[in-house]
Amino acid sequence: MDEALAAYQKTAVGGCTDAPGCQELMESKLRAAKKLRIALAAEDQAEFGEPIRLVRRAERLANRYGPEGLGSRGGYAAVDEPLREAVSWLAVNR
Structure with missing residues:
Protein backbone atom coordinates (compact mmCIF):
# COMPACT_ATOMS: atom_id res chain seq x y z
CA MET A 1 0.00 0.00 0.00
CA ASP A 2 2.84 2.40 0.77
CA GLU A 3 4.23 1.97 -2.74
CA ALA A 4 0.84 2.66 -4.31
CA LEU A 5 0.38 5.76 -2.14
CA ALA A 6 3.86 7.04 -3.04
CA ALA A 7 3.18 6.43 -6.74
CA TYR A 8 -0.10 8.35 -6.51
CA GLN A 9 1.55 11.24 -4.69
CA LYS A 10 4.32 11.37 -7.30
CA THR A 11 1.70 11.53 -10.07
CA ALA A 12 -0.34 14.16 -8.24
CA VAL A 13 2.58 16.57 -7.81
CA GLY A 14 2.35 17.95 -11.33
CA GLY A 15 0.15 20.75 -12.48
CA CYS A 16 -1.53 21.65 -15.74
CA THR A 17 -2.09 24.82 -17.72
CA ASP A 18 -4.47 23.82 -20.49
CA ALA A 19 -7.41 21.47 -21.04
CA PRO A 20 -5.43 18.67 -22.77
CA ALA A 39 -3.84 -1.94 -2.58
CA LEU A 40 -5.94 -0.53 0.25
CA ALA A 41 -8.65 -3.14 -0.30
CA ALA A 42 -6.05 -5.90 -0.34
CA GLU A 43 -4.52 -4.69 2.91
CA ASP A 44 -7.72 -4.14 4.90
CA GLN A 45 -10.96 -3.19 3.22
CA ALA A 46 -12.72 -2.46 6.52
CA GLU A 47 -9.98 -0.26 7.93
CA PHE A 48 -9.52 1.70 4.71
CA GLU A 59 -13.96 7.23 -10.55
CA ARG A 60 -17.74 7.61 -10.85
CA ASP A 80 -9.80 15.84 -7.81
CA GLU A 81 -11.67 16.70 -4.59
CA PRO A 82 -12.39 13.12 -3.43
CA LEU A 83 -8.87 12.07 -4.41
CA ARG A 84 -7.41 14.81 -2.20
CA GLU A 85 -9.78 13.80 0.61
CA ALA A 86 -8.63 10.17 0.35
CA VAL A 87 -4.96 11.13 0.62
CA SER A 88 -5.73 13.48 3.52
CA TRP A 89 -7.63 10.71 5.29
CA LEU A 90 -4.62 8.41 4.92
CA ALA A 91 -2.26 11.10 6.24
CA VAL A 92 -4.35 11.54 9.37
CA ASN A 93 -5.59 8.01 10.05
CA ARG A 94 -2.73 5.71 9.16
Missing part, protein backbone atom coordinates in the same frame (compact mmCIF):
# COMPACT_ATOMS: atom_id res chain seq x y z
CA GLY A 21 -2.75 18.82 -20.08
CA CYS A 22 -5.35 18.73 -17.28
CA GLN A 23 -7.12 15.80 -18.93
CA GLU A 24 -3.85 13.89 -19.20
CA LEU A 25 -2.89 14.69 -15.61
CA MET A 26 -6.27 13.62 -14.25
CA GLU A 27 -6.22 10.40 -16.23
CA SER A 28 -2.78 9.65 -14.73
CA LYS A 29 -4.06 10.46 -11.25
CA LEU A 30 -7.05 8.17 -11.74
CA ARG A 31 -4.86 5.28 -12.90
CA ALA A 32 -2.62 5.72 -9.85
CA ALA A 33 -5.65 6.12 -7.55
CA LYS A 34 -7.13 2.87 -8.85
CA LYS A 35 -3.91 1.06 -7.96
CA LEU A 36 -4.04 2.70 -4.53
CA ARG A 37 -7.68 1.64 -4.06
CA ILE A 38 -6.82 -1.96 -4.95
CA GLY A 49 -13.17 1.83 3.73
CA GLU A 50 -13.34 5.63 3.68
CA PRO A 51 -10.45 6.30 1.26
CA ILE A 52 -11.61 3.38 -0.91
CA ARG A 53 -15.08 4.96 -1.04
CA LEU A 54 -13.58 8.35 -1.93
CA VAL A 55 -11.51 6.93 -4.79
CA ARG A 56 -14.58 5.12 -6.13
CA ARG A 57 -16.50 8.40 -5.96
CA ALA A 58 -13.77 10.07 -8.03
CA LEU A 61 -17.40 11.37 -11.32
CA ALA A 62 -14.75 10.82 -13.98
CA ASN A 63 -17.11 8.52 -15.84
CA ARG A 64 -19.85 11.11 -15.62
CA TYR A 65 -17.66 13.95 -16.94
CA GLY A 66 -16.02 11.77 -19.59
CA PRO A 67 -12.44 12.09 -20.79
CA GLU A 68 -12.96 15.49 -22.40
CA GLY A 69 -14.66 16.84 -19.28
CA LEU A 70 -11.63 16.01 -17.15
CA GLY A 71 -9.77 18.81 -18.88
CA SER A 72 -12.31 21.44 -17.88
CA ARG A 73 -11.78 23.40 -14.69
CA GLY A 74 -15.04 22.18 -13.16
CA GLY A 75 -14.64 18.55 -14.15
CA TYR A 76 -11.04 18.43 -12.99
CA ALA A 77 -11.88 20.02 -9.64
CA ALA A 78 -14.88 17.77 -9.04
CA VAL A 79 -12.88 14.59 -9.65
Whole structure:
Protein backbone atom coordinates (compact mmCIF):
# COMPACT_ATOMS: atom_id res chain seq x y z
CA MET A 1 0.00 0.00 0.00
CA ASP A 2 2.84 2.40 0.77
CA GLU A 3 4.23 1.97 -2.74
CA ALA A 4 0.84 2.66 -4.31
CA LEU A 5 0.38 5.76 -2.14
CA ALA A 6 3.86 7.04 -3.04
CA ALA A 7 3.18 6.43 -6.74
CA TYR A 8 -0.10 8.35 -6.51
CA GLN A 9 1.55 11.24 -4.69
CA LYS A 10 4.32 11.37 -7.30
CA THR A 11 1.70 11.53 -10.07
CA ALA A 12 -0.34 14.16 -8.24
CA VAL A 13 2.58 16.57 -7.81
CA GLY A 14 2.35 17.95 -11.33
CA GLY A 15 0.15 20.75 -12.48
CA CYS A 16 -1.53 21.65 -15.74
CA THR A 17 -2.09 24.82 -17.72
CA ASP A 18 -4.47 23.82 -20.49
CA ALA A 19 -7.41 21.47 -21.04
CA PRO A 20 -5.43 18.67 -22.77
CA GLY A 21 -2.75 18.82 -20.08
CA CYS A 22 -5.35 18.73 -17.28
CA GLN A 23 -7.12 15.80 -18.93
CA GLU A 24 -3.85 13.89 -19.20
CA LEU A 25 -2.89 14.69 -15.61
CA MET A 26 -6.27 13.62 -14.25
CA GLU A 27 -6.22 10.40 -16.23
CA SER A 28 -2.78 9.65 -14.73
CA LYS A 29 -4.06 10.46 -11.25
CA LEU A 30 -7.05 8.17 -11.74
CA ARG A 31 -4.86 5.28 -12.90
CA ALA A 32 -2.62 5.72 -9.85
CA ALA A 33 -5.65 6.12 -7.55
CA LYS A 34 -7.13 2.87 -8.85
CA LYS A 35 -3.91 1.06 -7.96
CA LEU A 36 -4.04 2.70 -4.53
CA ARG A 37 -7.68 1.64 -4.06
CA ILE A 38 -6.82 -1.96 -4.95
CA ALA A 39 -3.84 -1.94 -2.58
CA LEU A 40 -5.94 -0.53 0.25
CA ALA A 41 -8.65 -3.14 -0.30
CA ALA A 42 -6.05 -5.90 -0.34
CA GLU A 43 -4.52 -4.69 2.91
CA ASP A 44 -7.72 -4.14 4.90
CA GLN A 45 -10.96 -3.19 3.22
CA ALA A 46 -12.72 -2.46 6.52
CA GLU A 47 -9.98 -0.26 7.93
CA PHE A 48 -9.52 1.70 4.71
CA GLY A 49 -13.17 1.83 3.73
CA GLU A 50 -13.34 5.63 3.68
CA PRO A 51 -10.45 6.30 1.26
CA ILE A 52 -11.61 3.38 -0.91
CA ARG A 53 -15.08 4.96 -1.04
CA LEU A 54 -13.58 8.35 -1.93
CA VAL A 55 -11.51 6.93 -4.79
CA ARG A 56 -14.58 5.12 -6.13
CA ARG A 57 -16.50 8.40 -5.96
CA ALA A 58 -13.77 10.07 -8.03
CA GLU A 59 -13.96 7.23 -10.55
CA ARG A 60 -17.74 7.61 -10.85
CA LEU A 61 -17.40 11.37 -11.32
CA ALA A 62 -14.75 10.82 -13.98
CA ASN A 63 -17.11 8.52 -15.84
CA ARG A 64 -19.85 11.11 -15.62
CA TYR A 65 -17.66 13.95 -16.94
CA GLY A 66 -16.02 11.77 -19.59
CA PRO A 67 -12.44 12.09 -20.79
CA GLU A 68 -12.96 15.49 -22.40
CA GLY A 69 -14.66 16.84 -19.28
CA LEU A 70 -11.63 16.01 -17.15
CA GLY A 71 -9.77 18.81 -18.88
CA SER A 72 -12.31 21.44 -17.88
CA ARG A 73 -11.78 23.40 -14.69
CA GLY A 74 -15.04 22.18 -13.16
CA GLY A 75 -14.64 18.55 -14.15
CA TYR A 76 -11.04 18.43 -12.99
CA ALA A 77 -11.88 20.02 -9.64
CA ALA A 78 -14.88 17.77 -9.04
CA VAL A 79 -12.88 14.59 -9.65
CA ASP A 80 -9.80 15.84 -7.81
CA GLU A 81 -11.67 16.70 -4.59
CA PRO A 82 -12.39 13.12 -3.43
CA LEU A 83 -8.87 12.07 -4.41
CA ARG A 84 -7.41 14.81 -2.20
CA GLU A 85 -9.78 13.80 0.61
CA ALA A 86 -8.63 10.17 0.35
CA VAL A 87 -4.96 11.13 0.62
CA SER A 88 -5.73 13.48 3.52
CA TRP A 89 -7.63 10.71 5.29
CA LEU A 90 -4.62 8.41 4.92
CA ALA A 91 -2.26 11.10 6.24
CA VAL A 92 -4.35 11.54 9.37
CA ASN A 93 -5.59 8.01 10.05
CA ARG A 94 -2.73 5.71 9.16
